[in-house]
Amino acid sequence: xxxxxxxxxxxxxxxxxxxxVAAEVGFGAAEGLExxxxxxxxxxxxxxxxxxxHFDAAHLLAPMAIATTLGLNTIRTPLVAPITLxxxxxxxxxxxxxxxxxxERMEDGADLADPRATGAAFAAVVRARRAHGDEPPTLxxxxxxxxxxxxxxxxxxxxxxxxxxxxxxxxVPPPYMVDALVNAHVEGFCVGAPWNSVAVELGLGRIxxxxxxxxxxxxxKVLAMRGSFLERxxxxxxxxxxxxxxxxxxxxxxxxxxxxxxxxxxxxxxAPVEIIRRTxxxxxxxxxxxxxxxxxxxxxxxxxxASRPDPRHAxxxxxxxxxxxxxxxxxxxxxxxxxxxxxxxxxxALGRPSESLRxxxxxxxAFS
Numbered sequence: 244x245x246x247x248x249x250x251x252x253x254x255x256x257x258x259x260x261x262x263x264v265a266a267e268v269g270f271g272a273a274e275g276l277e278x279x280x281x282x283x284x285x286x287x288x289x290x291x292x293x294x295x296x297h298f299d300a301a302h303l304l305a306p307m308a309i310a311t312t313l314g315l316n317t318i319r320t321p322l323v324a325p326i327t328l329x330x331x332x333x334x335x336x337x338x339x340x341x342x343x344x345x346x347e348r349m350e351d352g353a354d355l356a357d358p359r360a361t362g363a364a365f366a367a368v369v370r371a372r373r374a375h376g377d378e379p380p381t382l383x384x385x386x387x388x389x390x391x392x393x394x395x396x397x398x399x400x401x402x403x404x405x406x407x408x409x410x411x412x413x414x415v416p417p418p419y420m421v422d423a424l425v426n427a428h429v430e431g432f433c434v435g436a437p438w439n440s441v442a443v444e445l446g447l448g449r450i451x452x453x454x455x456x457x458x459x460x461x462x463x464k465v466l467a468m469r470g471s472f473l474e475r476x477x478x479x480x481x482x483x484x485x486x487x488x489x490x491x492x493x494x495x496x497x498x499x500x501x502x503x504x505x506x507x508x509x510x511x512x513x514a515p516v517e518i519i520r521r522t523x524x525x526x527x528x529x530x531x532x533x534x535x536x537x538x539x540x541x542x543x544x545x546x547x548x549a550s551r552p553d554p555r556h557a558x559x560x561x562x563x564x565x566x567x568x569x570x571x572x573x574x575x576x577x578x579x580x581x582x583x584x585x586x587x588x589x590x591x592a593l594g595r596p597s598e599s600l601r602x603x604x605x606x607x608x609a610f611s
Contacts, residue, residue, distance in 0.1 A: 245470070247478055251288045251466075253302040255282060255418050255512040257436040257522045258329045258464045260502060261544060262302055264351030265489040266507050273488070282510060285416040286386045293467060294320040299484065302328060303467040306560045309389040309580045311467075315570055321579075323473060324465035325588035326483050327556075329490070330549045331461050332542040333391055333454030334527070335398070335440040337431035338424060341380060342449040342531065344368045348559060355534070357610050358456050369409050383415040383423050383432030384389035391433040392462035393563045394457045401610040406567075424448055436522040436542065437514045450529040454538050459607025460547075462556035465584075473588075481576035483592035490545035499523040552584035555605040 249271070260370040265271045266278035283289040286304055290311055293301040294525045298399060304398050308322045339346065346369040350427055353360035363517040384391040396406045415423045420438045423429045424447050431448070432438075442448030454461055466486060473479055492498050503520035506512045512519065521527060525541035528534075561580035 246272060246275055248277045248279055248394045249317050249478070249482055249573070250279045250281065250297070251301060252281045252283050252292055252297045252298040253285065254284070255291060255514070257300045257506065257512070257519060257542060258332045260493055260542055261486050261489045262466065263506060263511055264493060264502060267487040268489065268492060270485040270488040270492070274485045276481055276485060283416055287390070289346060290317065293470065294318055295363045295604040299472060300466050300468040302464050303463045304389045305387060305556065306388040306390065306564065307386060308465055308467040309557060309560055309583050310540045312579055312583050313570065313576055315388070321470035322467045322583060323470050323585050323588070324504055324583055325479060325553050325592065326471050326486050326550055326584045327462065327552050328464040328466055330543040331540060332426070332435045332463055333394060333433055333451040333461065334436070334440045334450050335395070335433045336442050336448040336450050337433065338447070338448055341368070341430045342451060345451065354534070356452070356456050358398050358452060361451055362398050365568060366402040366404050369404060373438055379412040379572060380430045381412050381413055381428070382580065383413050383420055383434070384405070385434055386414055387418050387569065388564070390461050394454060395433045395459065395554050396567060397610055401435060420542055421447060437512065437518045439528055440518045441520065443528055446530070449531045450536065451540055453536055453538055455538055457609050459540065460605060462560060465552070472548065479588065480592035481482060483589055487545070487550050493544040494546050551589050552585045552586045553601065554581045554586065555601070557581045557584040559606060
């Protein structure tokens with residue numbers, strides 16, 4: 244039987260696991276699909292190749308899908324996300340020297356996982372540097388339209404800092420984040436797995452926070468496609484089903500070893516198997532003393548309905564864009580942003596009844 248080819252671009256991150264597993268474990272083939280994967284290194288490149296038709300779909304930053312739809316700093320191209328590729332998975336890592344400066348200013352008995360406590364200590368470091376006429380810290384994030392950027396800004400602003408004035412935020416592609424630390428271009432960063440743990444393993448960084456300390460259900464990557472691709476309706480539904488099956492498979496702990504081996508391959512993440520396995524297990528050595536952070540929510544693929552697009556996440560992301568001056572507050576633009584998330588397509592593909600708007604906290608923000 245001939246298979247329908249679907250071209251998908253991805254960045255080497257653990258949250259690219261869903262399309263990778265769909266291709267390699269056979270979930271795509273079970274839906275009559277041949278998933279052709281292409282590894283890219285930068286978000287701008289993967290976005291451009293998607294909008295220009297080089298890819299049929301892409302592992303994409305959720306806020307980038309919204310920004311592209313709105314034409315913010317790029318060619319305006321309506322994108323849709325019929326499935327999310329997971330929630331969470333980020334961490335904040337600091338160079339050892341900066342981490343030491345923060346730890347020295349932590350109050351006695353403070354909870355190291357409390358972003359308010361670490362934020363106050365980090366703010367004290369910034370003020371001390373300013374008083375001595377030293378340069379402010381430079382922190383890396385993966386793209387202006389990214390939750391890495393917004394998580395850093397939430398943490399900094401809650402500490403009374405002005406993210407665009409008191410620190411420097413620099414864009415660094417995820418697989419180059421450790422290189423930026425090595426070359427002292429940044430003193431810390433917020434990035435997705437496995438690059439925080441790679442920095443720790445090399446003795447170059449220490450994990451200060453897991454992303455879930457800042458946002459408990461943080462929207463991360465989506466499977467984005469051009470709106471025009473929806474004309475291939477049955478193929479889209481089959482792709483959603485293949486990815487949903489892969490997400491369920493990934494959340495089964497019995498599959499973590501196999502999944503880590505698949506992702507560790509040179510043409511995928513090209514990272515140590517054990518580091519990837521620890522990501523799946525939610526067990527991350529921080530590099531500071533013998534502290535190991537554990538969280539069963541560090542990265543979610545299918546659990547807690549993480550695969551289903553939640554339009555409230557899109558609404559929050561649009562609000563962050565407005566808050567940080569990336570766009571203006573406009574009801575029509577907000578509706579377009581929310582419309583990127585398509586739970587109706589997800590429900591139809593899986594044969595689920597459509598749900599009314601959900602209630603409750605969709606995010607779990609550490610700061611109001």
